[in-house]
Each structure stands twice: as structure tokens, then as C-alpha cells.
Amino acid sequence: MLKKIISLTGSKRGGWQLGIVLALSVSTSRAENADALGLIPQPQTVLRSEGVFRLQPPVRIFTDTAARESGEYLAARLRGATGYPVSVEAAIPAQIHQGDILLTAHQAKAGLGDEGYELTVKPGEIKIQAASPAGVFYGGQTLLQLFPPEIFATGRVDGVIWTVPAVQIEDQPRFPWRGFMLDVSRHFFNKAEIEQTLDFMAGHKLNIFHWHLVDDHGWRIEIKKYPKLTQTGAWRKNIGFELDAQESTAYGPDGRYGGFYTQADIREVVAYAQARHITIVPEIEMPGHSTAALAAYPELSCTGGPFNMDLDAGIFNGIYCAGNERTFQFLEDVLAEVFQLFPGEYIHVGGDEVPKDNWKHCEKCQARIKAEGLKDEQELQSYFIRRMEKYINAHGRKLVGWSEILQGGLAQNATVMDWVGGGAEAANGGHDVVMAANDFTYLCYYQSLDRPPKLKAARRYLPLDKVYAFDPVPAGVKPASAPHILGVEGCLWTVFFASMHEVEEMSFPRLCALAETAWSPKAARDFDGFSRRLERHLTRLDRAGVAYWNDHALRIGGWQPAQISAAAKVLEWAVPPQIVEPGQYRLSLNYTQGKHGLKIDWAALLENGQEIVRDTHEGLAGAGYNRPVKARDWNYFLTLPAVKPGAEYAVRVSVSGAGGTNSTGVVFLDPPAADSKK
Ligand code: ACM
Ligand code: ZN
Secondary structure: OOEEEEEOOHHHOOOOOOEEEEEOOHHHOHHHHHHOOOOOOOOOEEEEEEEEEEOOOOEEEEEOOOOHHHHHHHHHHHHHHHOOOEEEEOOOOOOOOOOEEEEEOOOOOHHHOOOOEEEEEEOOEEEEEOOOHHHHHHHHHHHHHHOOHHHHOOOOOOOOOOEEEEEEEEEOOOOOEEEEEEEOOOOOOOHHHHHHHHHHHHHOOOOEEEEEOEEOOEEOEOOOOOOHHHHOOOEEOOOOOOOOHHHOOOEOOOOOEEOOEOHHHHHHHHHHHHOOOOEEEEEEEEOOOOHHHHHHOHHHEOOOOOOOOOHHHOOOOOOEOOOOHHHHHHHHHHHHHHHHHOOOOEEEEEOOOOOOHHHHOOHHHHHHHHHOOOOOHHHHHHHHHHHHHHHHHHOOOEEEEEHHHHOOOOOOOOEEEEOOOOHHHHHHOOOOEEEOOHHHHEOOOEOOOOOOOOHHHHOOEOOHHHHHHOOOOOOOOOHHHHHHEEEEEEEEOOOOOOOHHHHHHHHOOHHHHHHHHHHOOHHHOOHHHHHHHHHHHHHHHHHHOOOOOOOOOEEEEEEOHHHOOOOOEEEEEEOOHHHOOOEEEEEEEEEEEOOOEEEEEEEEEEEOOEEEEEEEEEEEEEOOOOOOHHHOOOEEEEEEOOOOOOOOEEEEEEEEEEOOOOOEEEEEEEOOOHHHHO
16 A cells, blocks of 8 residues: 655755655555654654544543643543543552553553653553653643644544544653743733733643743842832833834833733743643843843943933843842842742843953952952853852752853853753863754754745755754763753744744744754654654644634635725635645634734635535634633634535635734645555
8 A cells, every 4th residue: 555645855846746756555664654743843662553542421531640640631632622521530550441541650660761652552451651750741642643643633522533542652751851931021912912822832742831031121029028120121112123014912001011910910821831740940041132121220231321221222232230239139039039929940131242342341340350360251251150059059049041150260060051052061071061052053044045935034944954953962972971951842933923822832842853853762753754754744734723824724815904805704715726626624723913813703614606615613813812712713614525626616715803803813634645645
């Protein structure tokens, strides 16, 4: 049997065309057999066996006490999509019945480590065995991927037969640090948006959310002792960065742009992350990138200010005065509150891109250099970080900082986050290192030559295969020092990306590739196999409503405010003849800008003007599309059973303005994928 597989290596190819490659029958190759499951990140070992498990109501999940929380999480996910009643009992029964799901540490293989798991699916039962609750959780994530992709839907999906192929999987991560950094300073993303990001991370077995809370353009964390940090520093006059003011909805009642998280918000997000086995690493930038703090407390700078939050007036890279004791008192007070909010081990102090001019011209800073016997401003930076490290270590935490904390000598116990080098040097010197090498992990770089986003933002081209090719252990690390490489992190500086839609588009699918560099064994890395698996994985992201970057989708049209009214109205676009083929299409209505949203009632496929199939569900594309999160389902699935020779095809949607008629968007149509044709 020959099977068609669609090659996704097309990020460098023009347009939407699909490269069809022929591959031998699945039964001839174990690797390909596993690829057909579309698991991302690829587990350590996957063996398929005969038959399937079929989920039938009522579903019963049995757990150890330790696995209870993971059991509840899995139950909620299964209930949500299937609508079946799912019970969780914190006890392992003496006898297993047909259809039971077991989560247990009993007889878990110790060799699979703190986060590893074994997943066994047989026609009669599902068992996840793991030594730790994290392992059980990850086993559950793999299990979800084995269900039909509709399991990722944000609401109940009827008419699906919920089967799981019989498999035996053993799995554990390659690295303990599998991170994603989101910059919420350049643009503010609200609690619901952050929680959704955590969900997407958990689905890819990413476990560190690096929350870039503080930078020149906004201070986003409430600090009780210094209320002006958020009263002044969380808001700026305008969106800036040459963006349209309507690209974000993050405006306060007074029209200022920005926002911040209250301490209650942060506690909630931390708990949400913990339930998904994600540790949050908060970043409080120092000594540079501190304009927002200095706008609130200018006395902490060398010059005394003034600083302001008007981008047009030129926000620049503000630095704290390293000669002023009040700076250290302030930062210690801030960190004391940060320690209370974030239970994780690591505190990120930034340390990057510190211009030293102010320090050169500041009497206090120069006096500090003299008093401490420092050579120059580089060593003053090192003094600053070492001093903060002492405070952080004294509170039982570890300091992590960007590459530049190597300047003037690295603090004793510091972990280096390598974005512009220094990782190998630090690891060989006995320091822990997280690799965020910008050439491979900066998700703000553009990913397609065909439909470049704002190129002014992107600076560099970072296609999917380059992210995938990254080996987090840099050349030059001695074998004995390799364990100091804790892992890898994808970084999204949001400067030019003010909407969550764009954040997701920049992040995915590259974060899928990064998750695999972080989790999967090096020996299993294979971009062609990944591409085949991604084809299926993207159908999960479709269901979850992730606005990933899609090279294959064909832009068939768009909408403008003039076409939208308060009452429902029909819009129609032709299906270009070159993509007419039988199978399931995905029609995607993507908001690009405007003050309001677009409410979608249904979408239909037409053959010679006659409707042949319709997907009816409420969707919302727009600025406020994820508020509430549930309403963001702007993808419509339409199946063409057979092509009528010579017929003309079109898609039709019923839409109205949500909150007003001012929105603009683009409409993409994905041609049928290989899976839907089988
Ligand atoms: C950085 O990109 N400035 C760490
Ligand atoms: Zn100074």
C-alpha cells in the first residue's frame, strides 16, 4: 500500500503548493508508524500494537493520591470535549474493568526520572505509570494527543468516536528547563491571555514560563511598597512602535495604554501554572531596561530624571544608579514581594544591554568603583549583580541573568541565559546555563519569506527547520560540563506584536519545534518525521484555536469595516480552482485590526452556487476575541465529498459586527490535508 504524506518542509517554498512525497506503507517502518500518531514532542520510544481503546460513558479514572490532581485535569479535558461523565477516584481498584483509566506510581520505572512516564493503551484499559505527579501529567498530555484532534476543542464536540490506538510509550525529557519567555512590558497581555498561553505550553510539555514583567516600556507587577511602579510605570501615553492604536485592547479607562497584574492576579496565574506543572520565572530587569521604574522613582537614577512614559518623547534604556544605596534597598524590597508571589527557585534579574555612560558620569557610581576597588563600569555591573545575588541566595533562591552578567566576572552561583554567547564558557566554568541563542530561539524573528510580518520588527529570518535544528548543547562545552546545560527557551519580544493573535502566530508552530529540541532524545531528531507529525498536530492546534503561522493556507480574501453591519450578513469568496480537491477544508477568519470583533454564525461550502455543507458554530474574530477565551473559535471545517468536473466552488459565511463594525481581517483556506483523505 502506498500512502500519501504531505511534506511540510515548505517554509522556503513559494505559496501554498503542497509537496507530495510518497512513502512506503506504515507497516514497513516503525518510525513512520509512530510518525502517523503525530506526537509532538516525540516520545523516547513508541510501540504500536493491534487494536484501539474506545472511550465510552461513563468514564472512570482511578488514581493514587499523588496522581489525583493530574487525574482531575485529565478528567476535565475529557469531559469538556466529549461531554461524557468522567469520574475520578483516588484509589486503585483490585480489579480493572473494561474501559478503565489508571494513573499510578505503582511499578513505575525509576529510570524514567522525575518527569518521565510509561503509557500503555490496550483495547480494554489505559494505564499511565510515573514516579511523580509531573510524569503522570505528561503521560496525560501524550494520551490527549492520541485521541482524535477534536479532544482539543474548546467546547463539546458531538459525533466523534473517541478512540485511542493501542500503544506502549516510554518517555522522559532530555532537559529539565523547557522554557517560553513572553515580554509583557512592550505590550500588556491580560490574565486570561497568560493562562491560555500556559495551556498551550503544557500541551507541548514546556515547563518554564519566563515572565518578562519589567522593562523600559512598562512595569507590570503590583508592588505594595512602591505603588507608583504601576500607577505611573504600567501606563504609557500611546501604543508606540509605529503600531496602529487599535492593534491592542489594553487601554485603561483614562485612555492610557498598558496594564498590570495585581498580586491577586499573579497568585492565580501561579496556581494555574502549578496545576500544569509549569514553574514561572519572573524577570525583574536590572540595572538597565528600567525606564518604567525610573519614571515612577526618578531618584533611583544617576541623573534624577525626568523620565516619562511617552514613547514619542523617546523612552530610552534607563539604568539604576549603582552608587546609590537607595537603589539596592528598593530592589531588595521589590524582590521581597516577588519571593512571596513566586514559589519557584529562579529569579531572573535581566542584566542585558546596560549602557554604562550614565555610570561614567555619575559621582556616586564613580565613588562606588573606588570604594569597592573595581576596575571599571563593567566591574560595577558585576558588583551590582553579585550584590543582588547575595540577597537572592540568602532567601533560598537562585539568580538567572542574560549573557551580559558575565561582564566583569560572573556572580558565584548565577545561572546564565545565553542569548548572545557565553553559554559554553559559563558551563565549562561550572555554572548552569539556559540556551536562548537568539539565532535559533527568538520567535520575534520572521518565519516566512512569502508572507513576512512586519519586517521592521523581524530583523532576521528564523524558519521552522532552523529552530528544529538547534542543539541546546553549544559547541565548546566539554562533555563533563554538558549537564550544566539545563535546557532551552524560546523568547518572544513583543515590541511589534501587540495582539495575542500575533503572539500566537509568531510562536507557533516554531514553539512545537522548540519543544521537541527541549524534550525529545537527540538521536530521535528528524525534521522530515517532525514535519509529518506536525501535519496532524496542526489539526489539534486548529481545534484549540491557536492562531499559528500557516504557510500552506491560501489567502482567498478578507473583510473591511464597510462590509460589516450590526445585523447578520452573508459574505462569499471563491475557492481558487487550483485547490479544489475532495477532503476537509479549514476556513479561517483572521482578525488583523480594528476596534471591534467579527461574530461568525456559520460557514458553508457551495458548488455551482448550491450549498453542499455547513459548519454551524458561533465564532468570534477580533480585538477582544479571547475575552472571554471561549469565544475564539474562528476556524470552520468543511468537507467536500467529491469534486464535480467543471463545477465552481465558493465559501460563504454569515457574519455581523461584535461590539461595533470596525474590524478588518483576512480569510485563509487550507486545502484538504492528507489525513482527511485516507
Ligand atoms: C535580550 O534580547 N536583550 C536579552
Ligand atoms: Zn550613578
